[in-house]
Amino acid sequence: MEKVRTRYAPSPTGKMHVGNLRSALYEFLIAKHAGGEFMLRIEDTDQERFVEGATEIIYRTMEKAGLAHDEGPDKDGGYGPYVQSERMKTGIYMEYARQLVEKGEAYYCFCDKERLESLKTEIVEGKEIMMYDKHCLSLPKEEVEANLAAGKPFVIRQNIPREGTTTFHDELYGDITVENAELDDMILIKSDGYPTYNFANVVDDHTMHITHVVRGNEYLSSAPKYQRLYDAFGWESPVYIHLPLITDENHKKLSKRSGHASFEELLEQGFLPEAVVNFIALLGWSPEENREIFSLEELIRSFDYRRINKSPAVFDMVKLRWMNGEYLKAMEFEAFYAMAEPYLKQCITKDYDLRKIAAMVKTRIEVLPDIAGHVDFFEQMPEYDVSMYAHKKMKSTPESSLEVLQELLPRLEAQEDYSNDALYGLLCAYVEEKECKNGRVMWPIRTAVSGKQMTPGGATELMEVLGKEESLRRIREGIAKLEGECINVTE
Numbered sequence: 001m002e003k004v005r006t007r008y009a010p011s012p013t014g015k016m017h018v019g020n021l022r023s024a025l026y027e028f029l030i031a032k033h034a035g036g037e038f039m040l041r042i043e044d045t046d047q048e049r050f051v052e053g054a055t056e057i058i059y060r061t062m063e064k065a066g067l068a069h070d071e072g073p074d075k076d077g078g079y080g081p082y083v084q085s086e087r088m089k090t091g092i093y094m095e096y097a098r099q100l101v102e103k104g105e106a107y108y109c110f111c112d113k114e115r116l117e118s119l120k121t122e123i124v125e126g127k128e129i130m131m132y133d134k135h136c137l138s139l140p141k142e143e144v145e146a147n148l149a150a151g152k153p154f155v156i157r158q159n160i161p162r163e164g165t166t167t168f169h170d171e172l173y174g175d176i177t178v179e180n181a182e183l184d185d186m187i188l189i190k191s192d193g194y195p196t197y198n199f200a201n202v203v204d205d206h207t208m209h210i211t212h213v214v215r216g217n218e219y220l221s222s223a224p225k226y227q228r229l230y231d232a233f234g235w236e237s238p239v240y241i242h243l244p245l246i247t248d249e250n251h252k253k254l255s256k257r258s259g260h261a262s263f264e265e266l267l268e269q270g271f272l273p274e275a276v277v278n279f280i281a282l283l284g285w286s287p288e289e290n291r292e293i294f295s296l297e298e299l300i301r302s303f304d305y306r307r308i309n310k311s312p313a314v315f316d317m318v319k320l321r322w323m324n325g326e327y328l329k330a331m332e333f334e335a336f337y338a339m340a341e342p343y344l345k346q347c348i349t350k351d352y353d354l355r356k357i358a359a360m361v362k363t364r365i366e367v368l369p370d371i372a373g374h375v376d377f378f379e380q381m382p383e384y385d386v387s388m389y390a391h392k393k394m395k396s397t398p399e400s401s402l403e404v405l406q407e408l409l410p411r412l413e414a415q416e417d418y419s420n421d422a423l424y425g426l427l428c429a430y431v432e433e434k435e436c437k438n439g440r441v442m443w444p445i446r447t448a449v450s451g452k453q454m455t456p457g458g459a460t461e462l463m464e465v466l467g468k469e470e471s472l473r474r475i476r477e478g479i480a481k482l483e484g485e486c487i488n489v490t491e
C-alpha cells in the first residue's frame with residue numbers, strides 16, 4: 001500500500017487562524033495515525049498577498065501547537081524545494097503547463113486588460129465573476145508562436161469544454177458532479193510567470209506524492225477544475241477532504257470582531273496551546289468514545305477522518321475556556337507555577353508566598369488572566385458592604401459576625417502559629433465551644449480578611465498567606481466597620 005503523505009500548504013498572507021490550524025492539525029493526524037509523513041509546503045505564488053513575517057508565524061504556530069513536520073523548507077525529505085516560488089525557478093510549473101497545451105487541455109491567452117474588462121460578468125454568490133470567452137483558444141498556431149517570439153505578455157488557461165459534466169469525489173460530500181459550462185477557463189500560469197495556486201497545488205500534490213488533501217470547503221467549488229487537471233495529466237487524484245465551515249456561537253462566520261482570534265492571539269489571551277489544539281480537533285471531528293479531553297498522542301491514536309462531520313462546527317468560547325481550565329487542573333504544579341508567576345506578580349507586590357496563592361487558584365481558574373480577579377484582595381482590601389456578612393446558609397448576620405470577630409480577636413492576637421492548620425484548629429475549638437455552625441465562624445473571618453464573597457481559599461488558608469499582622473489589621477477593620485453599621489441599625 002502507498003505510504004500516507006499529507007501536507008499543510010499555507011499561503012503566507014498573515015495570521016494563522018483557527019480554520020488554518022484545523023486543516024494543519026487534521027493533515028498531521030491523518031499522517032501520524034497511519035504512520036505516514038506530514039509535510040509543510042509554503043504557497044507563496046500570490047506575490048500581491050504576500051505578507052512579510054507571515055512564514056515565521058506559520059513556523060512558530062506549528063511548533064507551539066506541537067505539529068512537527070517531517071519535511072519542509074527547513075527539513076529536506078527529497079521532494080523539495082518546499083516553497084512554491086523556489087519550485088517555480090526550477091521551471092516545473094511551466095513545463096507541466098506546456099504539456100497541457102500540447103494535449104489541447106490548456107492554451108496561451110494574450111488578451112489584454114481592456115479586452116478582459118469588456119467581457120460579460122456574472123454575479124455568483126454575491127461576487128462578480130468573469131467567464132473567459134475562449135477567444136484565444138481559436139488563435140492559429142502561427143499567431144501564437146509569433147506572439148511568443150515577440151515577447152507578448154501571456155497567461156496559460158485551462159481549456160474546459162462547454163459541454164458535459166465533471167465529477168470528483170470528496171470523502172465527506174461523496175461524488176459531486178458539476179456542469180462544465182459553469183467552470184471558467186482558469187489561469188494556470190500568470191503573466192508574471194508564476195503559477196496560480198489552482199495549478200501549483202495540483203502539480204505539487206502529485207509530484208510530492210501527497211495522498212490526502214484536507215482543506216476548507218471554500219475550495220470545494222474549484223475541486224472539479226483540479227480534477228480535470230489530474231485527469232488531463234492521467235494522474236490519480238489524492239483523497240479530498242473538504243472541511244465544514246467554523247462558525248461563531250451565532251452561526252456566523254468566525255471573525256476577529258466576535259473575539260475569535262488567531263492561534264497566537266488565543267495564546268496571548270492565556271489559553272494553553274494543548275487546550276487549543278484539543279479544542280480545535282473537535283471542531284468538526286467526533287471521536288468514537290464519548291470524551292473530550294485528548295492529548296496530541298491520544299488524538300493521533302483515535303483520529304479517523306471518516307468521522308469528520310459535514311455540518312458547520314461552532315466555536316464555543318465557553319467550552320474552550322472550560323477545556324483550558326481542565327488542562328490547568330491536570331498540570332504539574334511546578335509547570336503551572338512557572339506560567340502563573342508573572343500574572344501573580346502583576347497584581348501582588350507584597351511579600352506573600354506566591355506559591356501558596358498559585359496552589360489555591362490552580363483549580364479555580366479557566367485561563368491565566370483570571371488569576372487577577374481571584375487574588376486582587378491580597379494586595380488591597382476591596383471596598384465592601386457590611387451586608388456581605390449576612391449569609392443565610394452560614395447562619396451568619398452582621399450582628400453575629402461582630403460578636404464572633406470581637407470574641408476571636410484576642411485569641412488571634414495571642415496566637416503565634418499562623419499556619420493554616422493551627423488557625424483552623426483555633427477556629428474549630430471556638431466553634432465547638434459555642435456549639436454553633438462552622439460557617440457562622442468561618443464566614444465572617446473570611447469576609448473580614450478578603451472583602452469578597454468568593455475567594456480561592458478558606459478563611460485560614462487566606463490568613464496563613466496574609467500573616468498575623470495583616471490578618472489582624474483586616475479583622476480589626478472589619479470589627480470597626482460592623483460596629484459602625486450595627487450601631488446605626490440599633491439607633
Ligand code: GLU
Pocket residue numbers: 009010011043197201214215
Ligand atoms: N494555500 C492555500 C491556503 O492557504 C492552501 C489550500 C490547500 O490546502 O490546498 O488557503
